[in-house]
Amino acid sequence: MAKGDLRKAADEFCAALEARALLVAIEWAGSASALARSIGESHHNGTKWAQRGRIPVRAAIKLAKLPGFPLTVGDMRPGDDLRRYKLQECPRCGRRSRYWVSGGGSLAMLNDHLKEPCEKG
Incomplete structure (x- = not known):
């Protein structure tokens, strides 16, 4: 086959x-x-x-x-x-998001967020 x-x-x-x-x-x-x-x-x-x-x-x-x-x-x-539909967590601040959020996707948002300084809290 x-x-x-x-x-x-x-x-x-x-x-x-x-x-x-x-x-x-x-x-x-x-x-x-x-x-x-x-x-x-x-x-x-x-x-x-x-x-x-x-x-x-x-x-x-x-x-x-x-x-x-x-x-x-x-x-x-x-x-x-189904892994891409689960909540992803920012390793720096703990903010949670999904890949399939409308408006460009949260992966881009997470990448932008990682470039900015953030505090865990």
Whole structure:
């Protein structure tokens, strides 16, 4: 099996797992719209997730925190590197931020922050 074929098979497998997780989540909530509303998203977003066959990472993180929700983030987004969605801490002052914050991303903000003198406190 060629490297490209293996990657394609892995992507198809992950897509199938994502689709299965979406069905489980929709069954838990009652509908795609109710699933989206349970985390403060619009019903339109839930419909889009159903059309695409997967839940976005940010929504998966929010859903996994709901009490009684049957899936983990890894179940909903297999194959994704979730480390970049976790809080990052400035080693100098302890300020916490995420990579995916809108407005240029917090990695750039953290890099700029590290250039400035800061005090732990």
